[in-house]
Amino acid sequence: MDINIHDFYRKMEQDNIMLSFKGNVTSELLTSVLQIMESKMEKLNEPNRIKKKVYNILVEALQNLYHHLDKQPDGAPQGHNTVIFMIGKKGEAYTIYTGNYITNDNAEKLKLRLEKINSLDTDELKTYYKEVLNNGMMSNKGGGGLGMIDIARKSGQQLDFDFQKVDEKFSFYSLNINVPQ
Amino acid sequence: MENLVIEGSPKTPTIKFNPEEGKLLIQGRSIPENSIDFYKPLVDSLEAYTEAVKEATKVDIVLEYFNTSSSKCILDVFKKLEKINEAGGGVTINWHYEEDDEDMLEAGEDYQAIINIPFKMVEIEEGE
Numbered sequence: 115m116d117i118n119i120h121d122f123y124r125k126m127e128q129d130n131i132m133l134s135f136k137g138n139v140t141s142e143l144l145t146s147v148l149q150i151m152e153s154k155m156e157k158l159n160e161p162n163r164i165k166k167k168v169y170n171i172l173v174e175a176l177q178n179l180y181h182h183l184d185k186q187p188d189g190a191p192q193g194h195n196t197v198i199f200m201i202g203k204k205g206e207a208y209t210i211y212t213g214n215y216i217t218n219d220n221a222e223k224l225k226l227r228l229e230k231i232n233s234l235d236t237d238e239l240k241t242y243y244k245e246v247l248n249n250g251m252m253s254n255k256g257g258g259g260l261g262m263i264d265i266a267r268k269s270g271q272q273l274d275f276d277f278q279k280v281d282e283k284f285s286f287y288s289l290n291i292n293v294p295q
Numbered sequence: 296m297e298n299l300v301i302e303g304s305p306k307t308p309t310i311k312f313n314p315e316e317g318k319l320l321i322q323g324r325s326i327p328e329n330s331i332d333f334y335k336p337l338v339d340s341l342e343a344y345t346e347a348v349k350e351a352t353k354v355d356i357v358l359e360y361f362n363t364s365s366s367k368c369i370l371d372v373f374k375k376l377e378k379i380n381e382a383g384g385g386v387t388i389n390w391h392y393e394e395d396d397e398d399m400l401e402a403g404e405d406y407q408a409i410i411n412i413p414f415k416m417v418e419i420e421e422g423e
Contacts, residue, residue, distance in 0.1 A: 141328050145305060163395045173326050173362050180328055247370060248409050260363035268398055
């Protein structure tokens with residue numbers, strides 16, 4: 115047997131993964147995942163403040179994955195439509211992990227944006243958010259580039275990202291979002 | 296002008312706009328993947344209302360969550376309200392937030408800084 119599911123399970127237990135998913139992201143899936151996480155946090159008696167923070171950040175992170183699917187160029191290998199995400203809790207802090215394929219061109223642009231966000235302090239992020247909100251172009255999906263700024267603001271943490279080049283065309287983009295209490 | 300009523304869903308808020316009374320309520324969660332379509336009827340109604348403003352227009356925003364896709368649409372709604380205010384519509388915006396929800400308070404302050412209408416920050420006490 116190539117895959118030992120018990121090993122997978124143990125690894126996830128060790129890392130306190132509460133929920134994981136690999137596959138295609140649909141609107142219905144996101145609705146279910148959000149409901150599951152909301153009731154899990156309810157059961158854990160999380161303070162309202164934390165529940166809201168994690169929920170908000172989760173919405174942005176998962177909707178980023180959802181919108182990303184539209185951006186795949188024609189002829190992209192089929193598996194490149196699938197994404198992975200996991201939600202874990204270690205001690206008091208939540209971590210949201212996401213991973214998806216991205217074209218190398220888009221990876222370069224995204225990397226610059228993420229580096230810019232990481233270079234800003236709390237007040238600068240607030241100003242930048244308002245700037246993009248007020249002057250930024252609205253994409254047809256309505257996202258308009260605010261999602262990552264919002265995640266950085268609400269988590270109060272640096273964005274922990276990585277791009278692994280897989281071939282001439284694609285990279286794999288990983289993002290870990292830490293949400294401390 | 297007719298009333299606009301949109302019932303809420305797990306991802307979209309309840310919207311109630313009564314042009315006769317000059318009252319607008321947006322309440323609940325606003326986290327749809329695509330917000331533009333959802334907010335269009337309201338933006339259109341407000342556009343029409345600009346021509347038929349009442350002396351006082353009371354707006355209550357009671358959001359539990361909203362995503363960044365909605366945040367631009369909400370700004371569009373506020374920009375329409377700004378025009379209504381300039382047209383004599385005496386707009387007041389009550390921005391409601393739960394007492395421990397600093398992020399929601401801050402979101403209201405962000406809009407307040409952009410929009411030239413008086414905002415009132417209203418704290419919702421627990422159990423309300």
